[in-house]
Amino acid sequence: MTDYQLKVRPWWLCCIPSGYWVTLRPTIYYPATVKDPTVYPNVIAHECVHIGQQNEGNFLWWLVRYVCVPSFRLRMEVAAYAAEADVCAKLGDANLASETVSQAAAALSSWKYCWAASSNNEAWAMIMAARRSL
Numbered sequence: 461m462t463d464y465q466l467k468v469r470p471w472w473l474c475c476i477p478s479g480y481w482v483t484l485r486p487t488i489y490y491p492a493t494v495k496d497p498t499v500y501p502n503v504i505a506h507e508c509v510h511i512g513q514q515n516e517g518n519f520l521w522w523l524v525r526y527v528c529v530p531s532f533r534l535r536m537e538v539a540a541y542a543a544e545a546d547v548c549a550k551l552g553d554a555n556l557a558s559e560t561v562s563q564a565a566a567a568l569s570s571w572k573y574c575w576a577a578s579s580n581n582e583a584w585a586m587i588m589a590a591r592r593s594l
């Protein structure tokens with residue numbers, strides 16, 4: 461299990477849209493509108509994937525690549541959304557798993573992730589492939 465701590469988003473993350481969860485190892489920052497982040501084990505699983513990614517090498521280099529290289533950002537998010545959907549499925553909510561993949565694919569091919577994926581279909585196929593490899 462990945463070591464992490466949960467904290468409400470601080471003011472200095474104001475440059476990122478307020479509804480987003482943000483992970484800077486080992487801390488997962490959740491939106492102030494979330495009363496109890498522990499009721500979202502699927503999202504925590506997503507963010508723990510990012511902690512693992514950030515722990516693999518140089519943390520600052522990971523951040524730079526995440527921000528600047530769309531294909532890197534896509535690979536990181538595909539792995540995280542696959543894990544998130546997997547938790548939904550394991551908790552018995554196949555509909556939420558499917559919805560997670562669909563919404564992630566749409567988001568990854570939109571402004572929300574600075575068009576990391578070239579299309580919704582590309583992102584969807586990558587997440588589904590990643591889910592099969594879990």
Ligand SMILES: [Zn+2]
Pocket residue numbers: 506510536537540
């Ligand atoms: Zn993510």
